[in-house]
Amino acid sequence: MSEYRLTAMAIAVFLTVAVTVVCETQTAEKNLQFEAAFQGRCAIDSPCQQLCYELHDGIIECDCKTGFTLHEDGYTCTKNDSVTDKIKEFERDIGLTFIDSNDIDSEDSVRFVKPSGLTSTTGKPAKCTRQCGEGACVFDSHGKQACRCPFGKTGSNCQTTNPIRYPRFNGLGWLAFPPLRGAYKHVQISLEFRPESWDGILFLAGERDDLVGDFMAILLHNGFLEFRFDCGSGLGVVKSEETVVLNEWNTLSVYRHRWDAWIQLNQGKRIAGRSKGLFSRITFREPVFIGGSGNTSGLSERLPTDRGFVGCVRLLQANDHRYDFGEAPAGDTVKSRGVEECSTDRCTRSPCQHGGKCVTSNKTSLCLCPLGYTGDLCETILDLQVPSFNGSSYLRHPALGDTALSWLNLDISFKTQSSDGLILYEGYQKYGTADFISIYMIGGYLEFAYNLGTGTAFLRSTKPITLDEWHRVWISRTGRLAVMHMDNQPQVQAMSPGAFTQLSLPLSMYIGGIPDFGVVPPDVKTRASFKGCIQKIVVNEKQLRIVQGALSGANIANCPHPCVAKPCGTGVQCIPVFDKYKCVCDKHCNSTESDQVSFDGSSFVHYTSAEIQKRITDEHLDINMRFRTTALSGLILWTGRSDRSADFLALGLQDGRIEVAFDLGSGETVLRYNTTGLPINDGHWHRMKFTRDERLSALTIDNGTKMFTISNGKLKQLNTNTGLYFGGTEDVEKSTGKRYRKGFVGCVSDLVLNTDYRVKLSWTTGGTENVCIS
Incomplete structure (x- = not known):
């Protein structure tokens, strides 16, 4: 007899220290199972009849192959009965029968009943008479007749064939x-x-x-x-x-x-x-x-x-x-x-291109296209400028995280085609009622809902939102207090319930929709995705790159907008401003050619490059340009500060004459060119030169008399940070403190800064025609 078998038998087969009662059942018979471990190693003469495992410290354990069960002696294996016999034995032992409640008016999804438990009014077992086709008529727990349909058959009478492969x-x-x-x-x-x-x-x-x-x-x-x-x-x-x-x-x-x-x-x-x-x-x-x-x-x-x-x-x-x-x-x-x-075979017949994801609904399939593609099969390449959402779209952005803990400011420009739809959502946890923010359309109104963890507060626009028009909403939250300003409607505000004042948002932020509305709390009143265009989102004074900054998205197309045609040219960013736009040049903005362009009073250019910003804020500034106009007034050039503090420079027309106003931080100085008797809004080309050396400034028109002024105070530096606006701004009245009501109307050419930097103008304006006709 081998060492392994001898050792095992010498200790009465089972090591007492290794025998444990496992997974004790709560049945009346309390059937017990035992784990048995033996000393030795797995080898040809081990005690195990079929499988052997070496555990640790010279201990082995036996197991059996599929179709066999380990005996209570711990090493022999007993062959299982057939699967069909086991099913019958299983049902017979517990005296229960499956009833498919898909066709039964009961509360439980599956119910086990004893078939002999029902009797008729005569005291004899009732007869089940319902016609069930290939199925069987049974009684449910309420005594009602129902059909137990075979697999692959459905319906109240098992009348529908539904073969299942996957x-x-x-x-x-x-x-x-x-x-x-x-x-x-x-x-x-x-x-x-x-x-x-x-x-x-x-x-x-x-x-x-x-x-x-x-x-x-x-x-x-x-x-x-x-x-x-x-x-x-x-x-x-x-x-x-x-x-x-x-x-x-x-x-x-x-x-x-x-x-x-x-x-x-x-x-x-x-x-x-x-x-x-x-x-x-x-x-x-x-x-x-x-x-x-x-x-x-x-x-x-x-x-x-x-x-x-x-x-x-x-x-x-x-x-x-x-x-x-x-x-x-x-x-x-x-x-x-x-x-x-499973109906995914519909997707295989019409596969989505460019990595699109096919989803099925009822008897149709739909391609969810990745960013940059559109079409029924995601076959069309897009250069996305202004995102459009079609009701199955969404964009996923990084979470706001702790940046919105105590305060949150949102500025959103949008145009909706539907009275219901989710514009923005971010939460703290899925399927929970904890912290979240949400902006959505419901019944034609815009609503902002937020929860700091102790209940949801709501802000609602005072009037319905018109469809197919651009709107702008400002939302500000500080602690429990939130304020919403919708277009020119009266301001509304709300206070969140409870004592919590901070907002935690660790999950992704979704724009225009969400893949699974099941994660959205029920307090968010819509379950529809947004239909329309979202032009701008500013979060805590930082503009969001709606498309380019997204982590993922689906079914995003271009909104009809002038920026789609790339009017600003190659390498220059087109920024939408409702139905118009501005061109933002952040580099390579100088040109060696003479440009002639026109402005219509609402169009403008915004330059943000470091080269231009440096020349504007230098102690010496020189502006040289040609222009012609018939307008009496209008802002030609402006630079200032984003916080609306003192320093600014505004150059424009007032009563048909050129005027320059600026503030270096010690008070406003105005220099107006009025040496000639005639105004210069005569439709002819004129050249203007403006220079500033620290506090001393000069203005000349058409080589005429030079006019001078000295600014107030002792400050010598123009400390602006907005770059250079040319032809106007997004809001001329607000930028200039109502000094000007609108932008410049006319033509400009040859804009040069500090004698060495020719500013490119050929792609500047937001009108349908920006070429100046001589």
Whole structure:
């Protein structure tokens, strides 16, 4: 007799210290299972009949192949009965029958009833007379007749044929397989699934239908994949580090051996975990459910979600058994509820191009196009200028995070085509009622909702918002107080309930819509995405790059706008200003050619390059240009400070004459050219030169008499930070303190700064025609 067998028998086969009661059931018979460990090593003469595992410190453990069960002696294996016999034995032992409640008016999704429990008024068993086609007539728990339909048949009378190859679950349905066998200690699961929602139960198996004691579950929660298991003495949780990819096929591998487990999502990093307690085996008596909870109760105490899975599954394999989703006995499905055939094949017939994602709805398919592409199949390349949203669009931006803790300012310009739709949303957690902000259209009104963690406050525009017109809304929140100013409507304000004053927003910010409205709190009154254009979003005085700054997005097209035609030319940014625009030059703005352009009173150019800013704020400034006009007044050139403080310089027409006003910080100085008797708004070309050397300034028109002035105070520097505006500004009255009402109307050429810097003008204005006709 070998050393291994001799040692084991000498200690009465089982090591007393290694024998433990595992996963004790709560049944009346209290059937006990034992774990047995032996001293020695796995070799040809080990005590194990089939499989052997070396554990630690010279200890080995036996196991059995699929189709066999380990005997209580710890080393021999007993052949299992057939799957069909096990199903019959399972139902016979517990005296229960599955009823498909898809066609039953009951509150429970699955109900087990004893078929002999109902009687007629005569005291004899009632006869079930409902016509069920290929199904069977049964009584539900309320005594009502119902049809138990075979797999692949649905409807109140099992009249609809619905063969299933790859199941799609709607959040309420499920498939049931026989209980797991040979998986009490070791299991390896492979899944391929295509989720359409962030939450849902993918796989559930356990010892009892109330989920007390042993169980194993695979589920989605807030987009993350979780594997949860309990051997009866403590829960183990393994969670993915990345979220699943919605509307795409995801792969998952789950491995569990006794207490230890790991998962791998989409070939990513393996994440490991461990269950608690002494017990290391799981007893499986209940059916395996995929797509939902089946008849299992007690989910709220054991799992973070009780939602059913929404999406498709095309592969489930446990150990070496690959499940056939067809009906038993040819397939593995013993019961089902609310399952249909996965319809992603519609997408394969019309595949989306350029990385577009195909989603199905009813009997149609839709391509969600990535940024920069549009069309039914995402076949058209776009140069996005002003984003347009079509009701299935969204843009995802980085979270505001702690930048909005105590205060938040928003400035948004938009044009809507619908009276309902989500414009902006960001929250603290998914499926929660904690911190969030949201701006949306509801019933034609604009509404801002926010929650600091102790209740939601609402701000609502006083009047409906007109469709297909540009609007601007300002929202400011400081602590609990929020104020909203919509166009020229009266200002409204609100105070959030509770004592919390800070706003935490760690999740992504969504603009124009959101992929899953299930994550949006019910206090946000719309469940529709935005339809229209969003031109500008300024967050805490910083303009958001709506398209270029997005992390991801779908179905974004160009809004009809002059900027789409690139009127500013190559390398120059076109900035939309409602239906008009401005050209912003941040580099390469000088030109060696003479340009002639026109302005219409509302068009202008904004230069922000460091070269121009340096020349404007230098102690010496020289402006030389040619112009012609017939207007009496209008702002030609302006530079100032974004905080509206003292320093500024404004050059324009007043009563048909050139006037320069500036402030170096010690008070305003005005220099007006009136040496000639005639005004210069005669439609002829004129040349103007303005110079400033510290406090001394001079102005000359057409080589005429030079006029001088000295500024007030002792300050000599023009400290502006807005760059140079030419032809006007976004708001001329506000910029100039109502000195000017509108911009310049006329033509300009040869704009030169400090004698060496010729400013490029050929792409300047926002009118339909910007060429000056001589």
